[in-house]
Amino acid sequence: MNFDLPPDDDPRRLEVRAWFAAHPKPKYRAMAEAGYVVPHWPRPWGLAADAELQLIVDEEIKRAGVLAPNLVNPVAINNCAQSLLTHGTKAQQGRFLLPALAAEEIWCMLFSEPSGGSDLGALRTTARKEGDHYIVRGHKIWTSLAHKSKIGVLVARTDPHAPKHAGLSQFLIDMDSPGITVRPIIDMSGEENEYNEVFLDEVKVPADRLLGKEGEGWALSMSQLQTERVALSKPGAIWGAGPSARELVQGLIATGATKDPLVRDEAAKLYIEGEILRLLAYRSFSDRMNAKGAGPEAAARKVIAAPHGQRVVDLAKRCQGMAGLVRGTEALPQPNNGRGTYDNWDYAFWFSPAVTLGVGTQEILKNVIAERVLGLPREKDPTAKTPWSELQKPQLKAAS
Amino acid sequence: MDFALSDDHLVLRRSARDFLEKEIDLSPLLRPNAGVEEARYAENWQKLVELGWPGLIVPEAYGGSGLNCLDLVMIVSEMGRTLAPGPLFGTLAGTWAILKGGSETQKQAILPRVAGGGMKLALAISDRDGSSDGCGSDAEAMPAQGGYLLQGSKSFVVDAAEADLLVVAARHDHRRRFFLVDPRQAGVTIDVLPWRDTTRQVCNIRFERAKAELLAADDMAAWPWVRDRLLLVLAAESAAGLQSVLATTTEYARERVAFGKPIGAYQAIKHQLADMFSAGECANVAVLHAAWALSEETPQASASIAMAKSYACDAYVAATHQSIQIFGAIGFTWEMKNHLFFKRARANAEMLGAPATHRARVIAMLEQQAA
Numbered sequence: 001m002n003f004d005l006p007p008d009d010d011p012r013r014l015e016v017r018a019w020f021a022a023h024p025k026p027k028y029r030a031m032a033e034a035g036y037v038v039p040h041w042p043r044p045w046g047l048a049a050d051a052e053l054q055l056i057v058d059e060e061i062k063r064a065g066v067l068a069p070n071l072v073n074p075v076a077i078n079n080c081a082q083s084l085l086t087h088g089t090k091a092q093q094g095r096f097l098l099p100a101l102a103a104e105e106i107w108c109m110l111f112s113e114p115s116g117g118s119d120l121g122a123l124r125t126t127a128r129k130e131g132d133h134y135i136v137r138g139h140k141i142w143t144s145l146a147h148k149s150k151i152g153v154l155v156a157r158t159d160p161h162a163p164k165h166a167g168l169s170q171f172l173i174d175m176d177s178p179g180i181t182v183r184p185i186i187d188m189s190g191e192e193n194e195y196n197e198v199f200l201d202e203v204k205v206p207a208d209r210l211l212g213k214e215g216e217g218w219a220l221s222m223s224q225l226q227t228e229r230v231a232l233s234k235p236g237a238i239w240g241a242g243p244s245a246r247e248l249v250q251g252l253i254a255t256g257a258t259k260d261p262l263v264r265d266e267a268a269k270l271y272i273e274g275e276i277l278r279l280l281a282y283r284s285f286s287d288r289m290n291a292k293g294a295g296p297e298a299a300a301r302k303v304i305a306a307p308h309g310q311r312v313v314d315l316a317k318r319c320q321g322m323a324g325l326v327r328g329t330e331a332l333p334q335p336n337n338g339r340g341t342y343d344n345w346d347y348a349f350w351f352s353p354a355v356t357l358g359v360g361t362q363e364i365l366k367n368v369i370a371e372r373v374l375g376l377p378r379e380k381d382p383t384a385k386t387p388w389s390e391l392q393k394p395q396l397k398a399a400s
Numbered sequence: 401m402d403f404a405l406s407d408d409h410l411v412l413r414r415s416a417r418d419f420l421e422k423e424i425d426l427s428p429l430l431r432p433n434a435g436v437e438e439a440r441y442a443e444n445w446q447k448l449v450e451l452g453w454p455g456l457i458v459p460e461a462y463g464g465s466g467l468n469c470l471d472l473v474m475i476v477s478e479m480g481r482t483l484a485p486g487p488l489f490g491t492l493a494g495t496w497a498i499l500k501g502g503s504e505t506q507k508q509a510i511l512p513r514v515a516g517g518g519m520k521l522a523l524a525i526s527d528r529d530g531s532s533d534g535c536g537s538d539a540e541a542m543p544a545q546g547g548y549l550l551q552g553s554k555s556f557v558v559d560a561a562e563a564d565l566l567v568v569a570a571r572h573d574h575r576r577r578f579f580l581v582d583p584r585q586a587g588v589t590i591d592v593l594p595w596r597d598t599t600r601q602v603c604n605i606r607f608e609r610a611k612a613e614l615l616a617a618d619d620m621a622a623w624p625w626v627r628d629r630l631l632l633v634l635a636a637e638s639a640a641g642l643q644s645v646l647a648t649t650t651e652y653a654r655e656r657v658a659f660g661k662p663i664g665a666y667q668a669i670k671h672q673l674a675d676m677f678s679a680g681e682c683a684n685v686a687v688l689h690a691a692w693a694l695s696e697e698t699p700q701a702s703a704s705i706a707m708a709k710s711y712a713c714d715a716y717v718a719a720t721h722q723s724i725q726i727f728g729a730i731g732f733t734w735e736m737k738n739h740l741f742f743k744r745a746r747a748n749a750e751m752l753g754a755p756a757t758h759r760a761r762v763i764a765m766l767e768q769q770a771a
Contacts, residue, residue, distance in 0.1 A: 001403060001688065249763070258763055258767070264760065271766070272707040286402055300678035300681045369674035370674045376653060
């Protein structure tokens with residue numbers, strides 16, 4: 001056991017640092033070609049990096065003052081593009097990967113639907129094969145970045161007669177195709193819109209945009225939701241980004257707020273929890289170095305991290321008192337000089353109710369831990385084995 | 401960076417677990433008014449002596465095994481998991497105090513006997529108000545005939561009644577110093593307290609002109625180092641005790657049926673157990689980090705153990721209460737073990753500084769860095 005992180009004079013670190021010194025304010029394309037966007041991927045996209053080298057690259061990107069590309073194009077870089085390595089055709093890899101890693105083409109995930117977010121397998125959007133095209137009809141919701149995206153990763157039902165999970169397929173669709181309408185959802189923060197509804201009305205998708213085979217949509221979607229890169233360098237309040245407990249406590253000490261005994265104890269609790277979350281993140285990296293899969297602490301980490309983040313921004317907000325109710329008033333100095341979306345205490349606070357909802361609600365994650373880690377009885381889905389088309393019949397709907 | 405336990409550590413932990421699971425029987429404590437004696441406090445110690453555990457942290461030069469803090473956590477965690485009664489805590493505490501505070505002559509005279517199992521120790525540090533830090537003390541030392549005489553009292557001393565030698569913190573010349581005291585002299589009276597955690601023996605001590613020998617190192621040189629290691633024992637016991645509570649409560653939730661299905665099928669129960677598991681993961685990694693930091697004596701070791709102690713104790717307290725809730729009314733009875741863990745968790749949380757006390761220390765350290 002050794003908790004030491006790669007030292008400052010590690011030769012691999014010096015090499016990465018030298019690259020950033022030679023490329024001040026680098027274009028993301030140059031970073032992508034150097035392998036620094038996805039160091040853990042195989043060459044030529046990445047560096048086939050082990051966990052320590054990934055950590056070094058993360059830290060050096062931050063040190064160079066560069067906004068990490070995965071914060072600009074998170075869906076592609078954190079979640080979905082990796083599926084092209086295993087399931088994409090050569091042509092798809094050539095067409096999509098470099099523009100995605102260089103953040104030249106922003107991606108979004110067309111997953112959730114109004115009929116249910118947590119129960120993804122119940123989705124209703126269909127893709128019907130017609131010659132060398134699929135025709136897509138449906139309605140997606142809670143789509144981050146749809147309004148900025150060139151590419152959408154779509155899950156749709158290609159076989160309505162199969163059980164609900166088995167009939168799904170994935171496509172890479174052009175978001176500027178005729179028939180697509182993107183409508184912003186104004187969330188409770190009232191700031192720049194994060195989420196959108198996407199209407200798909202007889203959208204023609206070329207058959208070569210199918211990712212993998214028909215019927216693989218469920219498995220692909222699940223692996224994409226689970227491959228989110230551990231946000232290592234900074235366990236921020238909002239899904240790993242934005243202000244962290246360290247910055248909270250530094251700020252509260254600087255303003256003198258920690259002289260209040262109640263604030264002092266709460267700040268200490270959050271600081272300690274933040275340090276422990278940092279250790280858990282390092283440990284999941286260390287486990288990967290030891291060729292162990294993502295351990296159960298991944299779900300546990302999210303269960304602790306999400307409400308932790310909410311409490312971090314909540315304490316900052318409360319220490320502002322009345323002034324905190326005035327829109328745009330910052331509680332404490334902005335982390336990262338305010339460059340990332342959530343590097344802003346005021347926005348992070350009014351946005352924070354989202355973090356126990358998105359990327360798995362708190363309730364679903366606790367079910368996952370209870371059922372898959374602790375072995376408690378599984379919640380049965382009575383619709384799991386029935387052909388999806390049967391479930392749509394009116395008499396069954398009435399009976400259910 | 402490698403967070404995995406080495407094979408040596410896994411073997412050490414496995415052998416400690418196998419031994420304690422076989423040997424420790426808490427059932428005598430499930431009768432009202434039973435205390436540590438009924439739970440084979442003395443007999444368990446004889447078994448630990450056979451394994452060489454009294455000398456775990458005694459350096460090899462003095463006949464011990466010379467384990468570092470990380471090694472030791474493999475064993476004290478298992479003591480905590482099983483709530484094993486026996487005077488290991490007191491002997492560890494006294495050993496650390498002598499290691500850090502004693503002269504070479506004192507170490508040579510005492511440590512080999514400890515390692516051989518022939519001498520049990522206890523550390524009398526706390527006062528009536530529960531405090532263990534600072535220069536005040538309810539006991540005072542006066543020079544006399546080339547040695548010292550102690551007057552006053554110490555409180556909440558773990559394993560004092562069976563100890564063969566006491567290490568006592570007492571005020572001398574406006575400073576706190578440590579003294580060696582033979583408990584079997586006329587001037588020393590030891591009362592075993594009706595301590596709620598019946599898996600531990602806790603005592604008050606009174607000194608009436610008791611003869612004492614001064615330890616070389618002064619308070620500031622010795623106590624923070626000793627305290628951090630004792631906090632580690634308490635944190636490790638607590639994190640491991642939580643794992644035991646989680647396992648038994650999960651098992652109960654799988655088996656106990658209500659309204660036609662196991663209660664563990666209901667989300668109200670599932671979510672409590674998921675919370676307990678998540679807090680347990682946090683407590684475990686915090687304890688291992690602190691153990692590593694103390695073993696390596698890194699600059700952040702003191703902060704790391706303050707964080708681990710406060711987090712693990714709070715999590716243990718919450719888990720033991722939740723466990724009683726999930727068991728239902730049966731979990732509230734004396735005949736079940738739930739209350740033994742509940743009481744150990746409460747006691748560990750209070751010992752050597754409550755969680756809030758250590759959180760205040762963490763913030764003070766951060767303020768110092770910022771200044």
